[in-house]
Amino acid sequence: MLRSRLQAISMISLCLIALLLSSVKPASAQEMPHPFAVAAKSAVLIDGDSGQFLYGQNPDERISPASFVKLLTLFLVFDAIDQGQVLLEDKVWISEKAWRTGGSKMFVRQGNRVPLVELIKGIAVVSGNDSCVAVAEFLQGNEQAFVEKMNQKLRELGLVNSQVQTVNGWPAPDQYTTARDMALLALSYVQAHPQALQYHQLKDFTHENIRQKNRNSLLWRDPTVDGLKTGHTEDAGYHLLATAKRGEQRFIAVVMGAKSEAIRGRESLRLLNYGFRNFVSVQLFKKGDVLLQLSVWKGTEGQVELAAGETGIVTVPLTLQADVTWKAQAPAQLFAPIERGQIIGEVVITTKDKVLKSIPLVANQEIPRAGFFKQAIHTAALIAGEHGKVLILVVVLLGGAVGGIWYLRQRKPKRGRRRS
CATH class of the missing domain: 3.40.710.10 (DD-peptidase/beta-lactamase superfamily)
Structure with missing residues (x-):
């Protein structure tokens, strides 16, 4: 059940990326x-x-x-x-x-x-x-x-x-x-x-x-x-x-x-x-500039930096120079492992709601999969949905309590036998 749910979450993330990438025409393909x-x-x-x-x-x-x-x-x-x-x-x-x-x-x-x-x-x-x-x-x-x-x-x-x-x-x-x-x-x-x-x-x-x-x-x-x-x-x-x-x-x-x-x-x-x-040409950012940070589930690091895969430069009529904007688009949830250079999303450059160019967003660092305990906590949080933070706190407190009891029991001295 749990495995099926995690697979479904991964598939949804991949579908979101595919949808984003397919929704924008490259400039050379436009009329x-x-x-x-x-x-x-x-x-x-x-x-x-x-x-x-x-x-x-x-x-x-x-x-x-x-x-x-x-x-x-x-x-x-x-x-x-x-x-x-x-x-x-x-x-x-x-x-x-x-x-x-x-x-x-x-x-x-x-x-x-x-x-x-x-x-x-x-x-x-x-x-x-x-x-x-x-x-x-x-x-x-x-x-x-x-x-x-x-x-x-x-x-x-x-x-x-x-x-x-x-x-x-x-x-x-x-x-x-x-x-x-x-x-x-x-x-x-x-x-x-x-x-x-x-x-x-x-x-x-x-x-x-x-x-x-x-x-x-x-x-x-x-x-x-x-x-x-x-x-x-x-x-x-x-x-x-x-x-x-x-x-x-x-x-x-x-x-x-x-x-x-x-x-x-x-x-x-x-x-x-x-x-x-x-x-006129307008340069918004350079290749390698970090444009977004996202949380990562089940990884050794909690966040990943997303950088521009190429320089964000577009050419527009002089009258529209001030209207050029960009927006980063990426999946709502990311899961480790993540490879350096992996395409995560894209940056869409527009002017007055007209798409001019799309540029890939790539991971700026490698994030390996975390250990069993951290993965278990994140899995529980994903299942709990919006109550995930509360559940994480409860699990951490329970884990701390169990660990504390075990530690105290190990430290407690044993009573010797009474002499007759």
Whole structure:
């Protein structure tokens, strides 16, 4: 009977957590605002810190990524550098295949050894198809193995509407992406490797005495723009993935399928300006901040600290900045054992009753299960319900009384026999 009751209590707690987590949509899954039309097939604007979507036009329409694929190639290159697998100074041997690669080129020469950092510039600045092949062969031995790593990275990032078949975006069957996925890729890339922006913002690059300009025209039009990638194919049209930072605020704009270079540049800058003029990011707490303390039943400790699983930052219209609030939600009862990092509940961030974001609440410490006597007291209290405190007091007093009587009886001297 007792065991069944405790199991029922545990199930109720788990159900409460599930209900809380299922009641809030993530910001990326909500319907995107679309206050004006962009002259392109699809377009997206997101905040570069919170990742919130602020504008969307056909965000999930599949389209050929063209040279946007190179951003994923660079992502893997910088991953390898951060993991200590390669160095910027490493010399990369140029194969015949890399040398013969067509399209936009860095103009590497077969048999030469080129520093990896130069190949990075060749990809970021002049969109070199040949340099993409060179780094793919350097890191994985061949293009196909590198493509497999690229698709694996897409899955890790949750970009389920993207798939690549080449290392440089050369047109191929079953190669596609969406504006939403490219915005999220750029967000992850910039946050994971902010040092990469120093290459993307270069206005020109010279290799083998051949000087070429960066294809991102916004670098000349707006000094706050520091990236990120262009793309173009005859079928897909003109793409631009642009990012800019003004003060502490960063936005990322994606325009895909424009009819010309001029249009993609104009519309991308329009989206960026729309973001800076109308939105602000509000940070409410940092990852690891303790936001709530809850009582714990049947544990060695009586309370557990619940901390934010990630930084609480949201982006809102300037007019709603003062209306941003948050509320922690967690089960009414918690039972040991509890593991450090265990998700207990969530923090819901809202503005004027509109849910903006939900963030997990995690246990800040480990709490093992208590000993038998303490568990018995807590079990009795749970059964007694609202009279639990009285029952605990009675049990403690009775236990003390029994212990006291036993102690006194042990101390009482035995009477000796009377002599005759």
